[in-house]
Amino acid sequence: MQPIIQVNQLTKAYANKKALNGISFQIHKGEIFGFLGPSGSGKTTTVKILTSQLLHTSGDVRVFGNPIAQSRHAHYLGRIGILTDNSGLYERLSIYDNLELFCKLYGIPIQRIEEVLTEVNLAAEQRTLVKQLSKGMKQRVTLARAILHKPELLFLDEPTSALDPVNRQHIHEALRKLNEAGTTIFLTTHDMEEAESLCGRIAFINGGKIEAIDTPQQLRLNHSDNTITLTTRQGRVTVERDDSGAARIAELIRKGELLAIHSNEPTLGDIFVQLTGRNLQ
Amino acid sequence: MTFSMVRFQAIVKKEWKDAVKNPQILLLAALPILFALVFEGMADNRLDIISYPALLALSMTGAFTQSTMVCEEKEKHTLRVLMLSPATVAEILLGKSLLTALLTLVVMIISMIIVGFPVYHFAYLALMLLFSLVMFLSFGTIIGLLSRTVSESSIIGLPVLLIFVMGPFFAPDLGGDALVKIVDYLPTQQFMHALSALTEDGGFNEIKWNLLNIAVWTAASLVVCLVTYNKRRFDK
Ligand SMILES: Nc1ncnc2c1ncn2[C@@H]1O[C@H](COP(=O)(O)OP(=O)(O)O)[C@@H](O)[C@H]1O
Ligand SMILES: [Mg+2]
Numbered sequence: 001m002q003p004i005i006q007v008n009q010l011t012k013a014y015a016n017k018k019a020l021n022g023i024s025f026q027i028h029k030g031e032i033f034g035f036l037g038p039s040g041s042g043k044t045t046t047v048k049i050l051t052s053q054l055l056h057t058s059g060d061v062r063v064f065g066n067p068i069a070q071s072r073h074a075h076y077l078g079r080i081g082i083l084t085d086n087s088g089l090y091e092r093l094s095i096y097d098n099l100e101l102f103c104k105l106y107g108i109p110i111q112r113i114e115e116v117l118t119e120v121n122l123a124a125e126q127r128t129l130v131k132q133l134s135k136g137m138k139q140r141v142t143l144a145r146a147i148l149h150k151p152e153l154l155f156l157d158e159p160t161s162a163l164d165p166v167n168r169q170h171i172h173e174a175l176r177k178l179n180e181a182g183t184t185i186f187l188t189t190h191d192m193e194e195a196e197s198l199c200g201r202i203a204f205i206n207g208g209k210i211e212a213i214d215t216p217q218q219l220r221l222n223h224s225d226n227t228i229t230l231t232t233r234q235g236r237v238t239v240e241r242d243d244s245g246a247a248r249i250a251e252l253i254r255k256g257e258l259l260a261i262h263s264n265e266p267t268l269g270d271i272f273v274q275l276t277g278r279n280l281q
Numbered sequence: 282m283t284f285s286m287v288r289f290q291a292i293v294k295k296e297w298k299d300a301v302k303n304p305q306i307l308l309l310a311a312l313p314i315l316f317a318l319v320f321e322g323m324a325d326n327r328l329d330i331i332s333y334p335a336l337l338a339l340s341m342t343g344a345f346t347q348s349t350m351v352c353e354e355k356e357k358h359t360l361r362v363l364m365l366s367p368a369t370v371a372e373i374l375l376g377k378s379l380l381t382a383l384l385t386l387v388v389m390i391i392s393m394i395i396v397g398f399p400v401y402h403f404a405y406l407a408l409m410l411l412f413s414l415v416m417f418l419s420f421g422t423i424i425g426l427l428s429r430t431v432s433e434s435s436i437i438g439l440p441v442l443l444i445f446v447m448g449p450f451f452a453p454d455l456g457g458d459a460l461v462k463i464v465d466y467l468p469t470q471q472f473m474h475a476l477s478a479l480t481e482d483g484g485f486n487e488i489k490w491n492l493l494n495i496a497v498w499t500a501a502s503l504v505v506c507l508v509t510y511n512k513r514r515f516d517k
């Protein structure tokens with residue numbers, strides 16, 4: 001099957017700076033695909049190019065099979081949802097009035113407003129003016145607007161950066177539900193836990209380059225140091241994942257001293273440091 | 282390209298809800314009427330003074346309101362969201378302009394009545410005012426799209442509009458042939474010429490070149506407006 005997003009050797013140079021140095025990746029229908037990287041690594045630049053807000057310098061970029069430059073039709077725009085730092089709200093209007101406008105623009109029933117506000121935990125606030133909302137609440141309204149029309153493909157640039165853990169959890173639930181209903185999601189984040197809990201596949205991006213792409217599990221296995229930590233009545237010991245380790249575990253079990261076993265897989269953040277020498281923050 | 286009445290109406294409705302809560306726009310609408318009240322009685326049948334409130338309505342209520350509204354959409358990043366929705370250029374720009382146009386018309390007519398604007402050849406007058414309205418709304422849109430913040434839009438907008446509005450007013454007194462010649466090509470100056478011709482019982486033949494000038498300015502401003510809009514669809 002043809003990928004929904006197909007990017008080949010994409011580069012982007014701003015006036016005096018290279019932001020993307022030849023990145024390539026594909027996203028298939030039904031995926032939640034994440035870009036994980038620190039600030040300044042090129043995440044927003046990539047999202048803006050894919051959503052035709054920014055022209056790229058070179059490389060091949062296809063969305064729904066069409067080159068991005070030709071994708072800018074009402075038809076294409078109706079199929080995608082976008083949340084970036086460029087996604088503003090009408091401050092003097094209420095949440096409801098903001099969403100009502102976009103219901104009309106996308107040709108969807110007004111009843112959807114209630115539904116989508118429930119998903120972002122704002123149903124009680126729908127008559128509140130946007131200018132009276134906190135930053136996190138605004139981010140949730142913006143997200144509600146991005147998913148209002150149940151887009152086939154959703155772009156989210158750091159969707160939960162301004163949110164507290166409870167609301168982040170809530171948004172993650174809503175995104176999973178949307179994904180189960182068929183929306184493909186491309187999201188960026190610098191939060192390894194977010195990437196791990198949401199994404200089927202993750203690309204590590206740093207300095208405009210992709211350093212690795214894989215499932216979170218595979219990434220961790222590939223970079224595991226093959227040791228196992230045992231918690232015993234005497235304390236913790238670390239053993240290798242080999243015959244000597246197996247013998248040791250068997251012995252501890254026989255003596256009734258083994259309390260717990262943990263395989264030592266690195267966090268995505270650890271792997272990121274291993275690969276790039278940089279922290280995610 | 283299709284034009285959706287539903288989308289157009291939705292944008293107009295949003296614009297209306299937004300404008301009534303925006304004191305700046307209400308002020309811009311009130312100013313020309315205040316000026317008209319001041320000028321009333323001073324006019325002495327001087328056409329330039331009689332026309333002044335109408336030109337003010339076009340520039341203040343028309344162009345300035347439009348540039349304020351467009352620029353605020355840019356500053357707050359809502360214009361980009363509209364551009365990335367299925368709404369078309371025509372729906373967005375016409376939707377944004379309709380309210381300003383109606384407001385300007387009302388303010389202009391009230392101001393004209395207050396100063397006792399002479400109406401000869403209603404059809405020609407209406408045609409010229411209509412062209413001017415489109416032109417000033419285009420100016421406003423261009424200024425709004427080019428400036429980064431609302432305050433920057435006033436800084437860019439003021440000199441431009443001063444030239445158009447005050448040009449005809451002061452040109453005769455400023456002297457200097459070159460300047461007078463340049464001012465003479467301004468659509469507002471042509472509007473004055475046409476107006477005085479009409480007052481002296483002139484007809485189409487007397488004002489056809491003035492009409493042409495105004496029509497060309499209107500068309501040119503529309504084209505520049507569309508080109509600017511399309512450029513603003515992309516980040517740099
Ligand atoms: N408009 C711009 N002009 C010049 N440089 C830019 C511009 N936008 C971003 N950059 C640079 O490009 C690089 C990537 O930026 P960005 O894509 O915003 O990163 P991220 O979203 O991962 O934080 C950064 O070094 C940033 O400084
Ligand atoms: Mg960013």
